[in-house]
Amino acid sequence: MSGNGNNELLKVEHVTKLFGGLAAVNDVSFTVNSGEIKGLIGPNGAGKTTLFDLITGIQRPTSGKVYFKGIDVVGMRPDEITSLGMVRTFQTIKIFEGMSVIENVMVGRHSRTRTGLFSSGFLLPRSRKEELETFEHSMRILEMLGLETRAFDAGTNLPYGQQRLLELARALACEPEMLLLDEPAAGLNPYETQELTQLLERIKSDGVTLLVVEHNMGLVMNISDEVIVLDYGEIIARGAPEEVQNDPKVIEAYLGSGIGNAKG
Amino acid sequence: MKQSVEKSKVKAKRCENKYKNFAIASVLILIVPLWARFIPGNLIHMDIVNVMALAGIYSCAVIGLNLLIGYAGQISLGHAAFFGIGAYSVAILSTRYPGFPAWLGIIIGAIISCAISWIVGKPVLKLKGHYLAMATLGLGEIGFIFFREATGITKGTVGIIAIPPLSIFGIVIDSDFKIFYVVWITVLLLMLFSMNLIKSRFGRALRALHSSEIAAEAAGVNTSKYKTVVFVMSAVFTAVGGGLFAVFQRYVNPESFHFSVSILFITMVVVGGLGNLWGAVIGSIIITFLPSIISALPYWFPFMPESLTNFGNYTLVLYGILLIVFMIFMPKGIAYALEISYSSALRGMKRIRDRISAMRYTKRK
Ligand SMILES: Nc1ncnc2c1ncn2[C@@H]1O[C@H](COP(=O)(O)OP(=O)(O)OP(=O)(O)O)[C@@H](O)[C@H]1O
Numbered sequence A: 001m002s003g004n005g006n007n008e009l010l011k012v013e014h015v016t017k018l019f020g021g022l023a024a025v026n027d028v029s030f031t032v033n034s035g036e037i038k039g040l041i042g043p044n045g046a047g048k049t050t051l052f053d054l055i056t057g058i059q060r061p062t063s064g065k066v067y068f069k070g071i072d073v074v075g076m077r078p079d080e081i082t083s084l085g086m087v088r089t090f091q092t093i094k095i096f097e098g099m100s101v102i103e104n105v106m107v108g109r110h111s112r113t114r115t116g117l118f119s120s121g122f123l124l125p126r127s128r129k130e131e132l133e134t135f136e137h138s139m140r141i142l143e144m145l146g147l148e149t150r151a152f153d154a155g156t157n158l159p160y161g162q163q164r165l166l167e168l169a170r171a172l173a174c175e176p177e178m179l180l181l182d183e184p185a186a187g188l189n190p191y192e193t194q195e196l197t198q199l200l201e202r203i204k205s206d207g208v209t210l211l212v213v214e215h216n217m218g219l220v221m222n223i224s225d226e227v228i229v230l231d232y233g234e235i236i237a238r239g240a241p242e243e244v245q246n247d248p249k250v251i252e253a254y255l256g257s258g259i260g261n262a263k264g
Numbered sequence B: 001m002k003q004s005v006e007k008s009k010v011k012a013k014r015c016e017n018k019y020k021n022f023a024i025a026s027v028l029i030l031i032v033p034l035w036a037r038f039i040p041g042n043l044i045h046m047d048i049v050n051v052m053a054l055a056g057i058y059s060c061a062v063i064g065l066n067l068l069i070g071y072a073g074q075i076s077l078g079h080a081a082f083f084g085i086g087a088y089s090v091a092i093l094s095t096r097y098p099g100f101p102a103w104l105g106i107i108i109g110a111i112i113s114c115a116i117s118w119i120v121g122k123p124v125l126k127l128k129g130h131y132l133a134m135a136t137l138g139l140g141e142i143g144f145i146f147f148r149e150a151t152g153i154t155k156g157t158v159g160i161i162a163i164p165p166l167s168i169f170g171i172v173i174d175s176d177f178k179i180f181y182v183v184w185i186t187v188l189l190l191m192l193f194s195m196n197l198i199k200s201r202f203g204r205a206l207r208a209l210h211s212s213e214i215a216a217e218a219a220g221v222n223t224s225k226y227k228t229v230v231f232v233m234s235a236v237f238t239a240v241g242g243g244l245f246a247v248f249q250r251y252v253n254p255e256s257f258h259f260s261v262s263i264l265f266i267t268m269v270v271v272g273g274l275g276n277l278w279g280a281v282i283g284s285i286i287i288t289f290l291p292s293i294i295s296a297l298p299y300w301f302p303f304m305p306e307s308l309t310n311f312g313n314y315t316l317v318l319y320g321i322l323l324i325v326f327m328i329f330m331p332k333g334i335a336y337a338l339e340i341s342y343s344s345a346l347r348g349m350k351r352i353r354d355r356i357s358a359m360r361y362t363k364r365k
């Protein structure tokens, strides 16, 4: 909440992560302004997921700073960062086993609720009230994503595409200011990808800022206001989607890794 | 929105169902002493009420441990120490200070266990992995050595005898019949508390972190805090069980808090069903009856060699075998098997009823 005049929501400064000798992320700096959608692309192993881990506190950078809303979040626990309003999804889907779809979403509301051990154990009225609110809020999110009919099925029983949506629902449940999505379209069919595109636009119009890692160029180029390209842990290009697409360095990075420019 | 209101109703109904099952189970348990007294002792060679009371005492510990192992995914190899702290608190206080109320001793034991488990759990559960198992292994050993060697206060291997009975609202709980009810009402209250907990925000956080710690953290759950709270809670439940154990036996010695008792608790959790609340109770009942059944075998089958029925020699071996067998063949425990057969029995009954009515219908035609 520092009043630095402009509307920088996330600021990453000279962030580096070394794994032994390998620099998975190397001196990366960028900012995300509130209200925008930023795309983060790069060939496999470029360091995109690692960068997400560093921003959201799952891993600690070897050096560098990360500010969210002006707050230095390096060294904070992931759950503290989530409560600040920055939430991520995972490239490898992590649906909670043994829990229903709605319960999965309700966990996402954890940081916005406070019922503790005793009030839930003794079923105090305020815990019931909060429980009902949590349930209804989560149900509304499921409705928005078209998952409401599956609310009471086991989360892990959903088809793959819907599991991706469920992860998004869980992230949305805590009313984030900023969402970090790690390959939200991976494994989706063209129709589902189309729907996801609309959904992301809607989330943006609700005032949520997005940082999206994606191999589906169609999707990224379509929704992003600006795109950052990462290769071998370093930013090799950034700018408007059209610019980046035609940048020879970007084309080379993708061709060099044997992946065409058009898809992941 | 309308649809989701309907769904809320469905959900509310499911909760009601849960309480209905709880009520049925409570009644089934609480009527045990009423019919058990009509079974002649020389027929079965065991005292059902007495063994059930002990099973209830173990249930307190096992319900707590089940929350820790089955829901939070952490293992404790030293819960016998908390059981001992509960028992010795009552034993020491009420024998040293005549007139000291045993229930206060139970509360003090719970508070001491709370403090110790917090001191041990807090730093250890910050780490990811199974460090708690190692730390509690040490704790259990220290506890046992303390109970045996601190002869000044624990009377060592001799143990503390003549522990005065518990008295509640002026009623002296001096018979197996009375202690049965004190124990099982406590168990049912702990069950109710745990049931509420598990389906609440707290329980969801636990189940989530059991499934994926990283995803739970990303969803906003402070996982090390939750693991610590569950560990402390399980220690407190276990200490309450230990306190009841002291006023049930009216005598304590270190053997009741040996490492094998920690393994006994884990066996009960696994046999009953990891992460199944009623499993904890079912596992405790089955395993507590096991020694009584084994020692009654020679009466039922006079040809059995006596050495086989000398249960004490084989406890750890037997628990070990049970743990392995259940982990391999029935990892969800007996409670789950019962649930499945119960619901398939209901379905089967419905099918038979449908068929009968179909038959009637065709006949009439
Ligand atoms: N824990 C780790 N230890 C060692 N090396 C790691 C670790 N995590 C990631 N790496 C390495 O860091 C590099 C970046 O990996 P990362 O998963 O961030 O790439 P990515 O851009 O997300 O790739 P993809 O598109 O395949 O998801 C890779 O070379 C990877 O092997």
Ligand SMILES: [Mg+2]
Binding pocket: A048, A049, A050, A091, A182
């Ligand atoms: Mg990745």
